[in-house]
Amino acid sequence: MAKLTLSDLYGISFTSLGTAVADWKDMVGRLDTLANSARDHMLATSNKARWSGENAGVTRDFVKKTAEEFRDAHAEAKSIWNILEDAHTELAKIQSDVKNAVDVNAKDLGIRVQDNGDGTVRCFFPHVRGDTDERTQQQLDEMRALESRVNGLIAHAEEIDDSAARALRKSHGNDVNDFGHSTYDSLDDAQQERASELAKKSLRLYKEGKELPEEELAELAQTIKYNASDPDFATAFYRDLGQEGALRFQAQLSLDGSAEGGRQLELARTIQDGMGVALSKATPRLGDEWTAELMRVGRSNISLDMVGNQVEPRGYQVLGTLLRHGKYDTEFLKRVGNDMIAFEREDPGAWPRLDGRYTGMPNFGLNLDKDGGGGFDPITGLLEAYGHNPDASTEFLRATVPGKQDGVPTMTNLEYLMGMGADGKGEGARQWIPDVAAPWAQEGDDKVFGKDALGHALEAAVTGLPYDHGPSGEHPKHTPERSEIMESVVTAVAAKPDLMHDRMADSLGRMAGEYMPEINSSLRQSNNFAGLYGSSNFDALATTEFLDTLGRNPDAYAEATLGAENYSASLMSDVVKHPDQYSGTPGENLKHISYGTGTVEGILGGARHDEIVTGGQLSDEEYNKKIQERADMFNSVFGSTVGFATERVPIAGEVINGVTEHIVGKVAEGAERNTAAETAHEAGVSSFDARKNALEQANAGVIIAGTPKGEDSLTLHRDVDTNTGEGYDHGKELQREAKDHYKRNPPE
Template identity: 35%
Template sequence: MALTFKDLVEVDFGKLGAAVADWKKAVDGLKKSAESARTGMRAKSDSAHWAGVNATVTREFVAKTAEEVSDLHAEADSIYRVLDDGHTQLVALQKRMKTAVGDDASKLGIRVEDIGDGKVRCFFPHVRGDTDERTQEQLDSRQELESRINGILAEAAEVDGSVARALAKSHGNDRHNAGHSTYGSLNDAEVERAVELARKGDKMSDAELRELNVLLRFNSKEDDGEFATGFYKGLGGPEKALQFYAEMSIDGTSGDATKTRLDAVRDLQKVMGYTLANATDSHHAHHLPDDWGAQFRRLGTQQIGWERGQWNKPYGYQVLGGLLRYGNYDSKFLNPIAEHITQLHKKDPYFFLSNKPAGNPDTYGFNPSGKLGTGNDPLNSVLESLGHSPEAAQKFFTEAPTAYDEDGTEKKGDPGFKSYLDLFTDKDFKWTVDTNATNVLADEDKTKAALNFGPEALGHALEAATTGRPYDSDATADAIRHSGPQAQLVHDIVDKFGENPDLIRHNENGDLDDEETGPLYGLRGSLGDITAEYMGDFQRAMYQEDPSSDLFPTFGTAAALDPNHTARFLGEVGQDPDAYSAITTAQQAYTTDVVDHVINGSSHSTASLDGRVDAAVAPGSAIAGVMSDARAHAIYHYHTASDTEFNEAAADKQKWVNRILGMGIEKVGERVPIAGAPLEWASEDIQESIMKSIEQDTSNEAETQAGDEYTQGRTAALDSARAAVDHALAKNDTIDPDTADDLRRAARTSAGRSHSDGAQWKSESSKN
């Protein structure tokens, strides 16, 4: 019977706490009894001079009695520890549940309904006279709350089930024998069960596989790594771990596997990855020995089999790559593997593809998720891993490379290149077509898509390296101050693609026959996110702002971007709808914050206020001009996207509003908390303004032929600048109406002029 919502919310864990206390007393009492039996009765019996029947029967009875008292103590101690851990975890889960239901649901006006089977649904109750129409943000909040509550319930059910199972094994159902399974903690019992299930391999039923997934999911998050380390050690070592995952992956992705089995194996891929990341984190109190990394590297180029007489065997890195795609890995473990795989790929890009299972669905194999490749090429997998491992990614791209032999051992000398950024952006670097399809080259569209898997994964890795967050982190994740190495990497990225924009150019059936599509255009979306993250640095570069200026603050160490490279970089990156939306959203949010600082902040400047507003608006408007021109080029020159695609991409990039405003808190102080967060503006208003601006920034072919700088985007830039001033004025009642009009006028004039500058820079740089 599943643990219900009502069970968790209403149960009185005080009674369980009292039982835990009672068991602790029993343990202490039995400990004394066991010690007394060992040092008293048993010791005297062993030293006595028995004769006749007493020499055997009585002595054996005394020894057996002493042993049984000791077993009773061990059993009681096991029960106490399991109950104590279970009580602690359930109390914490109940507290989280009451917060979700009592605080969060009430605040959102949401009702929670128990629908049975350990699940709830959340809904907005109908109020008479209400239209029942909800914003997307409200719907997203409802879904997030429902998922959170169901997750808490599922975790509580796992704890409840593990406690019950451990108690049963400790007791053993034998009234005359106390010697059964003993556990030092609930964790020990959960590890035992997880390993017990894993040893069944593909003989696990669907229900057993779901149980294993639940055990891994809720225990792989432990701060000390105890469960994760125990689980992987229990599998029997690196090769056994690879064999188990390989067996399960093929079982779940084979042609005769059910949809239920495939979904469970996809889940296994994730939770085993998270668990491996936890187990290999050297910062944890419990972690796998360092030689696990060396063994994985040795196994990387060896074929791994799991069945007797198996013919087709994958390489170790193909199997391991499926696990590495999930989890935030310690650089000490991940980076040697990432360097080894990259160097193997450089030497022979097709080494791992020689045994790909052609003629199967792309989900078949060791990347059941099917995302960014089949997993036959482990380079894509390890780049995705770096995309989820920010610290490792930063070190990978900013520290000097280490050379590795084919067996994964370090070797003297350098690997033949200065940095991995240089290597991946070399025009001669080979990206592979990672798909199981037969004769894939005959399908041009599929080939193009598959060739983009590697560059997209590279973009994810660069995002993590430069932002300090996993590339797909939650939209509400905090911004992290930029370190020196991160800022230098951004500088190098802008220089690299500013000097070589053809690397990321996409000429899809365009009119420019003399321009070829670049091999790395697939990472432009990530470059857009990096630009948004470093918006202060990009605005500084537009008009060569003095490094000591505080008008356009950077968030942490400044990237000191080259202005010429910056314009060309933005012009090429902005042709991607996702990148355009991220850059435009961040630009307008940042400009709004800067204008607020000018109007409402303190300043010793003797320049006029309207002159300072003019200067505050100019860089952002110039970037808007570059973006308008880039959008027009993408639609009419390169035929890579439509206005509809640009507009649709915008909604997904609104996370940059709060993130950019969050970066500005340090500068302007907390004056108007919004929804409990010390953000300076009502972000919903800014988001609405940005969406209107992006939808307004359209272009028709006639306008493009007449001159790209005169698109509708200029009007959008003017409106955006005016809106930034209006936001600032709304908080300042000391500025009279005439001055307010002058400030709006100065902002509009500056925006129009700078927008034209930006469009012209982009058009001229495209000709160079």
């Protein structure tokens, strides 16, 4: 069957379809009148007539059947009208989006969109005479995003067209002598019915040792993909399949897809992603009883009805793969999340894993994401869900969920998951193991994918924003609950640096960037400038040691450095623009800000130096590579706020955008200059250059902020330079003292 192409979708006129919709609407009205007339007059008269003889029963039955046919004709016409109207509305909207993408977005970006003739397009930058044809990473990303968007719109249009045609056939029934077949209130109803039909067919086939044909699997994947966000579709789909049926269906597709790879894996992954989003939309509507039964199934083993299969995962293990996708309701996550934790604390072997029979299948598993592990540890998926729901994550990490048997220590979920344990020394804390196919026991710590998800949940909990949020204006307040979690993390990592797993280092670096007001406040040397940052409960020594730990990891160092510089420059702009909101003169405040930021950078820089010299694990080049990677993402992802720790004050958009772009560019540019071989001498050179960069970036912040009235520009820049350097040296001294303190007084 020919594929719908860009040219088809772009050039087609939907006028005829619109006319058909209007005609069928008129037909529905006419048939409704006829059906009512047949019922109220013809049928009523027949029922009242005093007929007798051989023809009486035949005639009365004929009149009754005729009246029913009029009603069935009306129902069929209404179903056809509903389908056509929805199809017309959705296709017209998609066509408008395609034209906007091709005629406006592509043009603005200097991109050409080429129809491949197979249902896909290719986007490229046409050559212009005299142009080098070199493109920035941002330009290439925008090109790929546009190409993906247009391809998605074409595929969606084809899915609507196919669904509408299929629903029209079922409404008509291909019987010219009989009305009364399938009826639909909307195209969504037809799509949901078809999705449930195919999923149930797949379940039946697996019992027979067969699989859904690829063509039908592709149809199901497209239907779920483009309807998953519709609450009506999602609710009906999960209600039809039931809790155990839905999880069994998902597990069957996942294990087969991961084993076979190729097209089947691609389709199974699309279905898994869509079912996750659909479940997030459905659970608020399905109700408490439905969730309670899901929790019961979650604790049970799922029989997969697959010939030769030796795996019977827990329902929660399958659910964990779905929780990675979508934003789940807070109450649902509270019930399911705490039950999952309680269950595994009652039984440390709660989650069955693969044995040696699957050694030759390294990608075999329940989770079909391209990263994130095999999915046999459901806590990974649970934590990803919390990473998308900040309020739920804050509540979850502060909650206490004891196990049911005697001797299980009580602790918060944060203490259990991060490793502090009930006594702060690890007692009863969760033992994380690699989440991969057999032989998992031979895998290293880098396969503990759950720690990455834990970092995401922590980010959401302490910032009040989903970990993968896009550009944001006003940042949520640092409530006492959020700050308590952040303080616990700072204190714990300071005492035991290995609690910061490499996979969560970038998250902790971003958390530090978000909490720069509190960090600066805890490290300040004078209360005269307390109003710049507000109060903080962070311990100065613990904060220093926390920053030292971040500085030893390239990801964490890059995130924390970018956060510190961006916050500093933003605050500088604000004290100049709104001097009446701060005590002290703008000039005094600028000098203090530069000293404080220099202190933070000095701690980070000292840790970076020590890691390069003594650790021998990562070169300066690796640090700089991470900074450049983070800088590429920073401008488009993170906004900035300044002000008291509990009263976040957003900077005006045009100001902060300029600050962010300029400062991030400076940090990345400086990093390129720092690259050096891994020797003690050149590590020292790197440290010197890091100090120099701190001075340059502080002055860049002053340039953006502008010289306050009454201040001499040259003198101000010289003072900022001096204060930044003194702060940097002070930070390095704090870092050395903190190391010495912990050497003399190691945590028990």
